[in-house]
Amino acid sequence: MTITDVLSAIEAEAIADTWRDDVEINSACGADLMSDVMAFVKDQVLLMTGLINVQVIRTAILMDIQAVCFVRGKSPNEEMIEMAKANGIVLLKTKLPLYISCGKLYTAGVREGGVRKID
Amino acid sequence: MEFHYEVSGNDFARAGLASSEIKKTLQRLGLPHEVIKRVAVAMYEAEINMVVHAGGGVADVRIDKELITIVMCDKGPGIEDLSKAMEDGYSTASEQVRELGFGAGMGMSNMKKNADEMYIDTAKGKGTCVTLKIRIPEHS
Numbered sequence: 001m002t003i004t005d006v007l008s009a010i011e012a013e014a015i016a017d018t019w020r021d022d023v024e025i026n027s028a029c030g031a032d033l034m035s036d037v038m039a040f041v042k043d044q045v046l047l048m049t050g051l052i053n054v055q056v057i058r059t060a061i062l063m064d065i066q067a068v069c070f071v072r073g074k075s076p077n078e079e080m081i082e083m084a085k086a087n088g089i090v091l092l093k094t095k096l097p098l099y100i101s102c103g104k105l106y107t108a109g110v111r112e113g114g115v116r117k118i119d
Numbered sequence: 120m121e122f123h124y125e126v127s128g129n130d131f132a133r134a135g136l137a138s139s140e141i142k143k144t145l146q147r148l149g150l151p152h153e154v155i156k157r158v159a160v161a162m163y164e165a166e167i168n169m170v171v172h173a174g175g176g177v178a179d180v181r182i183d184k185e186l187i188t189i190v191m192c193d194k195g196p197g198i199e200d201l202s203k204a205m206e207d208g209y210s211t212a213s214e215q216v217r218e219l220g221f222g223a224g225m226g227m228s229n230m231k232k233n234a235d236e237m238y239i240d241t242a243k244g245k246g247t248c249v250t251l252k253i254r255i256p257e258h259s
């Protein structure tokens with residue numbers, strides 16, 4: 001799924017200047033806890049979160065996450081946008097809550113695989 | 120190859136900077152993706168801990184042919200109950216730290232999971248040194 005597909009699936013808009021549509025989204029992860037993102041996420045995921053601080057972007061950089069969508073109508077601050085731009089990370093935002101965003105994305109065809117099996 | 124970083128203790132926004140730098144260095148050196156990821160996660164968690172619990176410290180990273188050694192030392196309060204600190208879900212982090220997306224008691228186990236060896240030297244009131252060793256498997 002392309003970022004354009006993601007936008008229409010979860011009623012999201014892209015944050016200006018971070019846009020690129022060459023990122024392929026195969027799976028997604030919804031989390032507000034960055035330690036969990038680091039513990040469970042595999043590559044090539046769309047991270048959906050309601051957390052707003054630079055450590056979200058830092059986590060994305062360290063985990064090779066190329067796209068982050070902020071839910072519940074939240075917007076990243078200038079520092080986050082700059083950091084994302086410098087590292088080629090696409091930022092999106094949607095007014096939908098996390099649960100609904102995940103559900104819509106799942107329905108649109110983004111399934112499991114982005115998170116390692118939890119035993 | 121050796122690297123030294125001062126980790127600032129009063130600027131949460133800068134936490135993780137040293138880990139990002141090391142990740143870039145390892146990428147330039149062409150190390151396996153899996154090794155880079157393990158180093159990045161283990162060091163980032165240690166760096167976050169250092170900032171939120173200990174007021175910062177120093178990070179030393181040594182890259183040898185077969186091994187990456189990360190030593191992170193602070194002069195913070197020390198870890199009072201180390202075995203408890205290693206448990207998933209145990210944390211002494213403040214509400215403020217939790218609001219930032221950390222402090223849910225996953226940091227130590229994330230470090231341990233990603234390192235081949237992990238040593239913690241801590242004393243109450245004196246500080247903590249965490250040593251993380253990650254082996255580099257033979258690669259082309």
